Amino acid sequence: MEHCRHIGVISLFPDMLRTIFETSILGRAESKGLVRFHYWNLRDFGTGSYHSVDDYPFGGGGGMIMKPEPISEALDRSMNDLAGHGKIGPRLIYPSPQGRVFHQKIARTWADEERPLLFLCGHYEGIDQRILDCYAIEEWSMGDYVLSGGELPCASMVDAVVRLVPGVLSNDSATMNETFENSRFDYPQYTRPRVFRGHEVPPVLLSGDHEAIRRYREDVSRRKQQSVRPDLSGNPTEVSC
Ligand code: SAM
Numbered sequence: 318m319e320h321c322r323h324i325g326v327i328s329l330f331p332d333m334l335r336t337i338f339e340t341s342i343l344g345r346a347e348s349k350g351l352v353r354f355h356y357w358n359l360r361d362f363g364t365g366s367y368h369s370v371d372d373y374p375f376g377g378g379g380g381m382i383m384k385p386e387p388i389s390e391a392l393d394r395s396m397n398d399l400a401g402h403g404k405i406g407p408r409l410i411y412p413s414p415q416g417r418v419f420h421q422k423i424a425r426t427w428a429d430e431e432r433p434l435l436f437l438c439g440h441y442e443g444i445d446q447r448i449l450d451c452y453a454i455e456e457w458s459m460g461d462y463v464l465s466g467g468e469l470p471c472a473s474m475v476d477a478v479v480r481l482v483p484g485v486l487s488n489d490s491a492t493m494n495e496t497f498e499n500s501r502f503d504y505p506q507y508t509r510p511r512v513f514r515g516h517e518v519p520p521v522l523l524s525g526d527h528e529a530i531r532r533y534r535e536d537v538s539r540r541k542q543q544s545v546r547p548d549l550s551g552n553p554t555e556v557s558c
Contacts, residue, residue: 416456
């Protein structure tokens, strides 16, 4: 029996994530007992009669900042709730444009850990800096652009991790040939029909010669990768997790 991975999210819009996590491969992973998702609505930890979660920035400037008290209450509650679900406490992740850029190697590291993942999804102009100072929280970015909230980056990271958890995909070994594994691109794929709008499937794929097929695929994927992403060649960037 595979170990069940526990993944928690603290969000102002947990239903947005619930919809994604209940669909397709992620939903099936949870039905199979390989993953369990946990949700905390940050609004439940808001202050005052309006359950306020944001306030104006000290020092001026535009926008609102997520207040520290609701976040710390939500973090303390969720870490406590997740405490029994791993050998060590959860890995805390704050999706942030100021974090290190998330990539496949990180997804594999997190998938291999028997440790819950706990995501804190930001909004407005971000969270009070003291949360980052007080908690061992990692900032991970989806890329060099600014989104309006942390839910979409959280969903992307969770999807990338969960499909690598053993047993989630029907053919686990298929992920070993995918793009970014070994700094490479996946090879082009073809299915029936053999001719589509006058374009034929490369004859080598119909030859039955496994060595020739392997060489063909390696050559085509290498040429595309070198043309589109030459930065992937050589040693993959080492990023500590
Ligand atoms: N004022 C912040 C800045 O310039 O760094 C941007 C805040 S953004 C509008 C609101 C939230 O969206 C962030 O707190 C973060 O959780 C999330 N977010 C935005 N862009 C992101 C990215 N590229 N990667 C991960 N999370 C991102």
